[in-house]
Amino acid sequence: xxxxxxxxxxxxxxxxxxxxxxxxxxxxxxxxxxxxxxxxxxxxxxxxxxxxxxxxxxxxxxxxxxxxxxxxxxxxxxxxxxxxxxxxxxxxxxxxxxxxxxxxxxxxxxxxxxxxxxxxxxxxxxxxxxxxxxxxxxxxxxxxxxxxxxxxxxxxxxxxxxxxxxxxxxxxxxxxxxxxxxxxxxxxxxxxxxxxxxxxxxxxxxxxxxxxxxxxxxxxxxxxxxxxxxxxxxxxxxxxxxxxxxxxxxxxxxxxxxxxxxxxxxxxxxxxxxxxxxxxxxxxxxxxxxxxxxxxxxxxxxxxxxxxxxxxxxxxxxxxxxxxxxxxxxxxx
Amino acid sequence: xxxxxxxxxxxxxxxxxxxxxxxxxxxxxxxxxxxxxxxxxxxxxxxxxxxxxxxxxxxxxxxxxxxxxxxxxxxxxxxxxxxxxxxxxxxxxxxxxxxxxxxxxxxxxxxxxxxxxxxxxxxxxxxxxxxxxxxxxxxxxxxxxxxxxxxxxxxxxxxxxxxxxxxxxxxxxxxxxxxxxxxxxxxxxxxxxxxxxxxxxxxxxxxxxxxxxxxxxxxxxxxxxxxxxxxxxxxxxxxxxxxxxxxxxxxxxxxxxxxxxxxxxxxxxxxxxxxxxxxxxxxxxxxxxxxxxxxxxxxxxxxxxxxxxxxxxxxxxxxxxxxxxxxxxxxxx
Numbered sequence: 130x131x132x133x134x135x136x137x138x139x140x141x142x143x144x145x146x147x148x149x150x151x152x153x154x155x156x157x158x159x160x161x162x163x164x165x166x167x168x169x170x171x172x173x174x175x176x177x178x179x180x181x182x183x184x185x186x187x188x189x190x191x192x193x194x195x196x197x198x199x200x201x202x203x204x205x206x207x208x209x210x211x212x213x214x215x216x217x218x219x220x221x222x223x224x225x226x227x228x229x230x231x232x233x234x235x236x237x238x239x240x241x242x243x244x245x246x247x248x249x250x251x252x253x254x255x256x257x258x259x260x261x262x263x264x265x266x267x268x269x270x271x272x273x274x275x276x277x278x279x280x281x282x283x284x285x286x287x288x289x290x291x292x293x294x295x296x297x298x299x300x301x302x303x304x305x306x307x308x309x310x311x312x313x314x315x316x317x318x319x320x321x322x323x324x325x326x327x328x329x330x331x332x333x334x335x336x337x338x339x340x341x342x343x344x345x346x347x348x349x350x351x352x353x354x355x356x357x358x359x360x361x362x363x364x365x366x367x368x369x370x371x372x373x374x375x376x377x378x379x380x381x382x383x384x385x386x387x388x389x390x391x392x393x394x395x396x397x398x399x400x401x402x403x404x405x406x407x408x409x410x411x412x413x414x415x416x417x418x419x420x421x422x423x424x425x426x427x428x429x430x431x432x433x434x435x436x437x438x439x440x441x442x443x444x445x446x447x448x449x450x451x452x453x454x455x456x457x458x459x460x461x462x
Numbered sequence: 463x464x465x466x467x468x469x470x471x472x473x474x475x476x477x478x479x480x481x482x483x484x485x486x487x488x489x490x491x492x493x494x495x496x497x498x499x500x501x502x503x504x505x506x507x508x509x510x511x512x513x514x515x516x517x518x519x520x521x522x523x524x525x526x527x528x529x530x531x532x533x534x535x536x537x538x539x540x541x542x543x544x545x546x547x548x549x550x551x552x553x554x555x556x557x558x559x560x561x562x563x564x565x566x567x568x569x570x571x572x573x574x575x576x577x578x579x580x581x582x583x584x585x586x587x588x589x590x591x592x593x594x595x596x597x598x599x600x601x602x603x604x605x606x607x608x609x610x611x612x613x614x615x616x617x618x619x620x621x622x623x624x625x626x627x628x629x630x631x632x633x634x635x636x637x638x639x640x641x642x643x644x645x646x647x648x649x650x651x652x653x654x655x656x657x658x659x660x661x662x663x664x665x666x667x668x669x670x671x672x673x674x675x676x677x678x679x680x681x682x683x684x685x686x687x688x689x690x691x692x693x694x695x696x697x698x699x700x701x702x703x704x705x706x707x708x709x710x711x712x713x714x715x716x717x718x719x720x721x722x723x724x725x726x727x728x729x730x731x732x733x734x735x736x737x738x739x740x741x742x743x744x745x746x747x748x749x750x751x752x753x754x755x756x757x758x759x760x761x762x763x764x765x766x767x768x769x770x771x772x773x774x775x776x777x778x779x780x781x782x783x784x785x786x787x788x789x790x791x792x793x794x795x
Contacts, residue, residue: 263688263720324660324693325653355596355699355742360657362685363692387596401737409688 130249132224132314133192134162137216138178141206142171143198149174151226152197154308158287164189169208174198183212187219193249195311196225205234213237217246224249226307251310252318254330261328261367263409268338271460272368273348273419274402275376276392278357278385281448282348282376283309285419288448289374290345292457300343303335305364309347319349320360327360331367343460346370352401353393354384362405369409372416373402374456379433380424396441417444417456463582465557465647466525467495470549471511474539475504476531482507484559485530487641491620497522502541507531516545520552526582528644529558538567546570550579557582559640584643585651587663594661594700596742601671604793605701606681606752607735608709609725611690611718614781615681615709616642618752621781622707623678625790633676636668638697642680652682653693660693664700676793679703685734686726687717695738702742705749706735707789712766713757729774750777750789 138156143149156163156176165181168174181189194216205213213223213231217240225231230250232238241248271289273282283306290302302309304316322330335344346368350357375398384390393401399415406413418437422430430450438445444455471489476482489496489509498514501507514522527549538546546556546564550573558564563583565571574581604622606615616639623635635642637649655663668677679701683690708731717723726734732748739746751770755763763783771778777788 260719261689263723320656320658322657323653324655324657324696325690327657327692328689352695353741356594356661357658358699358738358741359660359692359694359696361692362695363657366688366691386593390596404734405691408686408691 130224130251130310130315132249132311133222134314135164135191136162137165137167137181137183137186137191137194137221138163138176138197139167139194139212140172140174140176140198141209142169143174146174149176149198151308151311152176152195154283155195155197155311158312164191167194167212169206183215183219187216187221191221193222193224196223196227196231197311199227210234210236214240217241217244220244220246222247222249224251224311226251226311228252251316252307252321254317254322258322258326258330258333260326261332261363263328263366265369265410266337267340268335268342268344269340269371270335270344270346270368271372271374271416272346272365272370272406273374273376274361274365275348275351276353276395276398277351277378277381278354280351280376280378280381281419281421285374285376285448285453286345286347287312288453289457292453293343293345293460296457298343299339299341300345303344303346305331305334305347305349319364320357324359324363327363328367331364335368348376351384352405353398355387355390365402365405366409370406370413371410372460373399373406373413374417374419375399375402375415376419376421378421378424395437399441415443416459417446419453419456420445420447422447422450463557463584463643463648465582465644466555467647468497468524469495470498470500470514470516470519470524470527470554471496471509471530472500472527472545473505473507473509473531474542475502476507479507482509482531484641484644485509485528487616488528488530488644491645497524500527500545502539516548516552519549520554524554526555526557529556529560529564530644532560543567543569547573550574550577553577553579555580555582557584557644559584559644561585584649585640585654587650587655591655591659591663591666593659594665594696596661596699598702598743599670600673601668601675601677602673602704603668603677603679603701604705604707604749605679605698605703605739606707606709607694607698607731608681608684609686609728609731610684610711610714611687613684613709613711613714614752614754618707618709618781618786619678619680620645621786622790625786626676626678626793629790631676632672632674633678636677636679638664638667638680638682652697653690657692657696660696661700664697668701681709684717685738686731688720688723698735698738699742703739703746704743705793706732706739706746707750707752708732708735708748709752709754711754711757728770732774748776749792750779752786752789753778753780755780755783
């Protein structure tokens with residue numbers, strides 16, 4: 130992909146904060162490159178950034194306009210197209226995490242060609258990948274896995290990447306989903322890759338590196354999710370992880386989108402992920418757990434983290450409440 | 463897909479029998495619908511079918527010309543296009559298991575449109591699939607799995623389908639790869655599906671059915687193959703198998719395409735496949751092993767089958783040497 134920064138975050142008429150969650154993630158993790166937000170009448174979301182127009186963004190040096198929400202119907206809303214055309218004409222690129230491709234909209238595609246600008250539909254990989262070869266490569270890799278989807282794998286990976294960087298370690302965050310790609314400016318939306326090439330795409334994403342360099346790889350899905358476990362397994366095998374961090378949310382009633390399925394036991398989840406990862410890296414170990422305790426009060430959260438740590442004998446953190454330092458300590462970075 | 467029969471098998475100038483292996487599979491399993499073969503000068507393969515021309519095929523009632531080999535360069539060979547155009551003009555459809563799409567060849571695509579004919583590039587799914595929902599559905603399902611790729615999963619599934627049919631049972635073979643699709647006339651090339659939708663595509667492929675009906679599902683890859691295990695896991699979860707048959711070849715030196723990887727132990731392979739399948743069907747059991755003993759002499763093959771059967775306590779057959787009756791006995795069809 131290779132997105133140029135800085136960004137303008139376009140959130141249209143997002144009906145609530147959740148509808149702008151992709152843009153909110155970018156604003157949270159990359160405030161340094163987010164020069165402003167563009168909201169249309171009726172927008173109920175707020176990223177806490179200055180409201181600026183397309184013309185102001187161009188003048189301020191924005192290089193990419195991020196489409197960080199979707200219209201209620203799923204595609205672009207009324208009046209959005211002219212704004213995005215204007216952005217292209219003023220020399221800015223477009224990037225989008227939507228299911229529908231901006232490049233499928235003729236006026237945008239034609240304008241981009243005419244102006245020599247890039248449109249990145251980051252949910253849709255455009256490269257061809259090789260089949261995974263399973264050959265061990267130098268460099269260290271950490272992969273976040275989880276008991277379920279949407280349980281903090283991206284957030285945890287970004288927090289660990291930031292912590293290692295703050296300690297002066299060598300690392301890169303490797304994005305595997307659309308929000309992560311917009312944050313990192315690069316990556317592969319792994320669940321949109323043809324299934325035969327998933328592990329190969331991951332091998333490409335986190336290639337051979339210095340022996341003391343860590344790739345911090347954003348996980349996807351869960352080995353225990355009946356819809357997506359295959360994606361997760363290909364991601365595990367391609368990552369050849371040295372370290373796994375298991376993400377969990379203790380108050381979730383059932384697997385996301387699957388009312389009939391309970392979340393797995395944490396110990397079982399650790400064991401199965403280790404088993405799976407050993408196929409391509411016998412040295413893999415679980416280095417900690419990352420728990421989203423937002424649904425618990427302060428005391429209950431502390432008890433849960435301490436109790437789980439004692440039970441499993443592994444660092445157990447909440448990236449928001451406690452930070453991920455205890456996990457990074459366990460990496461010996 | 464929905465291929466119309468009978469077929470003409472086109473094998474071009476296949477340099478050896480292996481190059482025509484897709485066509486050979488169709489000829490072996492569907493001799494009833496293969497009216498002939500079409501070979502070009504230099505062809506070294508022979509399917510044991512009458513050699514007929516495109517015109518003779520049309521006159522004999524052939525409905526689909528199967529492109530069952532590839533040119534040495536990977537695409538169509540010299541002089542192939544006019545023959546395939548002629549087939550379309552004489553009212554026949556085309557079907558191909560090649561990586562390159564016939565529909566990407568303008569003259570074929572245009573002729574098909576003009577003549578109202580179908581071109582089925584069976585390696586490339588054209589449907590959109592839903593995400594898997596993991597909801598149990600009625601009907602019985604058997605899935606073939608294996609220690610490695612290309613180890614007899616399609617052959618075993620077809621043999622079991624045939625045996626159940628011969629005993630008067632209700633069953634359907636469900637194809638998940640290009641040769642299987644050409645044999646069945648329908649199916650989904652599962653490794654070409656976008657990874658997010660693999661288990662959903664399999665749910666579509668073997669839907670709810672009568673309680674005493676068996677879907678016999680062709681497996682793909684292996685949970686122990688570093689390149690393709692994710693495809694296999696999605697296939698297992700979408701199948702919700704009641705029964706697994708583990709396929710193996712005892713003389714294979716390493717995992718196909720991965721010289722650094724040994725084949726797994728059979729017991730471990732059974733256990734891991736059962737574990738994986740239990741996510742969507744707690745009642746799953748392994749009903750037998752299907753061993754390709756072609757690399758062993760008669761006595762060694764017999765010893766291997768008997769020894770493995772005693773060690774694992776499961777029916778252990780070679781579909782070619784012994785037939786699959788012992789496995790079907792264990793299904794209580």
